[in-house]
Amino acid sequence: MLYTSNVLENLNNPFNMIGYCIGWGIGVYLGSRIEEYLALGYVTVQAIVSSVNFQQPMVLQMLGYGVTSWSAEGKSGERTVIQVLAKRRYEQRVINLINNMSPNAFTISYELKNFKEGLWGKSLL
Template structure:
């Protein structure tokens, strides 16, 4: 009963594939990538149907149920890791730094990033606000530059759903 059987491995692998495809499809839909989401969904449903057939034929053994759960958890993890690697979409990185810090925007611009900066008033006085729109895969590079040049900066970033062409057109990113 508790010896290794090939069916256990098959259940785990099928569930990893299914849940990974499911996770990626959902992320692609959220990111507006309808064509890729549709392609992934076809693979997802095929793997699901194959897996469902195997699992329903072998549900009496509790080890198979554990294998199913293990595959599900690993699929969620793998889907998340793949999404991190793909880093789809855009983010805005905003930093509030020391007043009149003009070197940081210059440094970011010299690295090819579009930067908007302005002076703002806050509770403790004047500060410089820097805003950078970047592809998500470049977010950590921008944050590292900010932290290196302005270690006390208050930094936030948030994902964008869409934006219009204008100054920050998609062709310039």
């Protein structure tokens, strides 16, 4: 078994360093794949759609997602901003729903670190 101390004690042996680097890289890769598969946590998906259409947020709310929306003004006119809170495993599903309703939507998603009460104080999806 190759440990960090073995590598540091034998810096003149390139096989130790190569083996350690490969092992470290595989560990990081596998760890990130497992974390991605588990999809723990929550995300916020924000979409800017090209029309003032408040049916889209209502559809997402009826599906059980936490939705906040508001009117906005952009370079090309009026827009609707839709902000959706969902469990991370449902991120792609929410993005697909938004894109099906508004194919030209500008969509951003990001991971939530902290939140308190509101809709998430109750059990959801």
